[in-house]
Amino acid sequence: MLETDNPLVREYFGKIVGEDGLKIMENIPEGEITDEAIAKLSDTKLTSVRKVLYVLYKSRIAEYRTERDDNTGWITYWWSFNHNNIKKMMEEEADIALRGLREELKYERNGEFYRCHCQRILFEEAAEEDFWCEECESNFEYFDNSNLVKELGKQIKELEKWKKKLRRK
Numbered sequence: 119m120l121e122t123d124n125p126l127v128r129e130y131f132g133k134i135v136g137e138d139g140l141k142i143m144e145n146i147p148e149g150e151i152t153d154e155a156i157a158k159l160s161d162t163k164l165t166s167v168r169k170v171l172y173v174l175y176k177s178r179i180a181e182y183r184t185e186r187d188d189n190t191g192w193i194t195y196w197w198s199f200n201h202n203n204i205k206k207m208m209e210e211e212a213d214i215a216l217r218g219l220r221e222e223l224k225y226e227r228n229g230e231f232y233r234c235h236c237q238r239i240l241f242e243e244a245a246e247e248d249f250w251c252e253e254c255e256s257n258f259e260y261f262d263n264s265n266l267v268k269e270l271g272k273q274i275k276e277l278e279k280w281k282k283k284l285r286r287k
């Protein structure tokens with residue numbers, strides 16, 4: 119159900135539910151499902167499934183209702199997943215990432231960079247040091263960051279595209 123091949127999704131959900139959690143989330147179908155069925159589907163221990171479900175419940179991604187068997191007294195937990203909340207969280211996450219990338223891009227576009235063997239600095243800083251790095255004892259040479267700028271632009275475009283796709287779903 120999750121686009122776990124998307125790096126942003128992986129990173130975000132990996133952080134809150136771990137690799138096990140991702141595996142579990144990949145195998146959750148639409149509609150209601152019991153924790154035992156999730157464990158079977160994702161080939162994961164029931165205790166791990168319950169741990170992940172609890173985390174998702176706290177993040178308001180998963181919710182449950184209980185059903186009591188009148189004969190045995192057993193209680194079954196039926197879990198379902200709030201796709202709107204997932205979408206909302208992913209959108210927020212994409213916005214945070216986009217903000218960071220755009221700032222980075224602005225910094226790279228506006229600066230002129232110099233590099234020695236140990237660091238990369240702005241022209242102004244390199245000029246102050248007479249283009250000589252005391253730390254690694256080498257010259258600061260001009261650093262062409264156009265590839266970096268291109269790469270950042272590409273990442274921003276991809277993320278924007280993904281965000282649009284998310285909204286359409």
Ligand SMILES: [Zn+2]
Pocket residue numbers: 234235236237251252253254255256
């Ligand atoms: Zn250096």
